[in-house]
Amino acid sequence: MAFAWQMLYLPAVLLMVVLTGIMLIRAVQGPGTTDRILAVNMISTMVICIILLLSRLLDETWLLDVAMIYAMVSIVTITMLASLYVKRAVRSDSSDDAAAEEIKAEVVTAEEKNPDKEQPDPAGKEVMGGNEK
């Protein structure tokens, strides 16, 4: 019967490992930051699943504690990555945003008054970088 349990969980672990490797394709290819962070998130979740399955295969209960801690680590990691990659400049296309309208009007009036002088940057676009690639 023990052999039956092993035959059940060993192919499952191998399949999950293959799926995790496939997610690396999206992590490398994904055209964009969000795709890559999402791929890392999915890899973390699948690694947690692998650790849980291994704890049954090897009959070690401390691996469940490892999985618990890794779950917490992955949640904090993705939160920090997301907060680092958010660009908090004013969006240049937000036509229905009142603050953006005000700032655009300010810049336009400043340009009309002094067309030759260097214009002030009330939105901090040069500092924050706007929506660069």
Added chain:
Amino acid sequence: MMEYFRFGIAAFFLLAGLFCFISSVAGNLRFGFVMDRMHSAGVGDTLGLLCVVLSLAAAFGFRMATLKLLLVLVFLWLGSPVTTHFLSQVEVFNNSRLTEHLRDQRAQGDRQNGPEAQTAGNAQAAETGHAAGTEAADAARSGGEDQNDAYYNGNH
């Protein structure tokens, strides 16, 4: 006898969980837009993990290990929606053509399945006598893929 029963439950839930993870990865690789990929990732985080944890709970039996398993599940279920929300914030704040892209997708869907497409399809079926609107649907579908590529090419 009881062990066979536990084995049966564990096997059933394990296969269901693996199927959920396979569909989650397949969806991530096949969709062209990152919001759709996030939607597909959620399947693995919720249903896939639930099935795998239930299978392992049946395998362990009534021990302390089962409670630890359920605690892992609770942590991931509490944290995964938060991370998904943050990732969607990253996408919304980082690109300037999101509303444009969604509007185009909506227009494309209306063109494919809206009232004009259906009346045109009925007229075509009356004329030619076979299933309606296949060429138009193919053209619109390939137009959708071009939209996804343009969304990424202009943005990232």
